[in-house]
Amino acid sequence: MTTTGIKVSVMYPNKAGARFDHEYYKNSHMPLVKSKMGDALKYYTVDRGLAGGTPGEAPTYVAMCHLFCDSVASFQAAFGPHAQTILADIPNYTDLQPVLQISEVVVGKP
Amino acid sequence: MTTTGIKVSVMYPNKAGARFDHEYYKNSHMPLVKSKMGDALKYYTVDRGLAGGTPGEAPTYVAMCHLFCDSVASFQAAFGPHAQTILADIPNYTDLQPVLQISEVVVGKP
Numbered sequence A, B: 001m002t003t004t005g006i007k008v009s010v011m012y013p014n015k016a017g018a019r020f021d022h023e024y025y026k027n028s029h030m031p032l033v034k035s036k037m038g039d040a041l042k043y044y045t046v047d048r049g050l051a052g053g054t055p056g057e058a059p060t061y062v063a064m065c066h067l068f069c070d071s072v073a074s075f076q077a078a079f080g081p082h083a084q085t086i087l088a089d090i091p092n093y094t095d096l097q098p099v100l101q102i103s104e105v106v107v108g109k110p
Helices: A022-040 A072-088 B022-040 B072-088
Strands: A006-013 A043-052 A061-069 A099-107 B006-013 B043-052 B061-069 B099-107
Touching: A006 A072, A006 B043, A022 A043, A022 A061, A022 A072, A022 B099, A043 B006, A061 A072, A061 B099, A099 B022, A099 B061, B006 B072, B022 B043, B022 B061, B022 B072, B061 B072
Parallel strands: none
Antiparallel strands: A006 A061, A006 A099, A043 A061, A043 B099, A099 B043, B006 B061, B006 B099, B043 B061
């Protein structure tokens, strides 16, 4: 199986009454992550949850970001030294606890 | 907020003992989805879950795909007529029940 690298998905579970500032996340937090990780972070994407799979159903995640790197090792080397700084910024946009997943990119964007 | 379209994420929760044929998913199921949805499906990506956020932790999802379309309406128009055919193919690669989420793409791949 050919891989086009890995992605780290940071997923914020949608909870009633939770706070999430999408503007801050897009305009401040994610640029902070990029500035700290440098070129090891090839690019990132950001999602805002709209709906679940059935009519009227809320999305599972209120927001997600996906960090694309060449390998788990390159992600860890670039993220690790700045983890504290990056994690300390989370309360500025949410009171939610994100779920993390590392995936192999089996099919990437063409 | 500028949007670059929507994505439909199909996420297969990782369960002990569950069956998931990643090769079939990549080489047969996803091309079937693309052939049925046509140009309304701008492109798709496929992930294979590797790990969770802490050492030794299993990934939340064993696999995911993300279907990128211009709008929820264009997704529904292209997917709806073929939903039965596409869903009928699921048992060919897994016994898992996927979780669906529709998201606005706030930041897409550059």
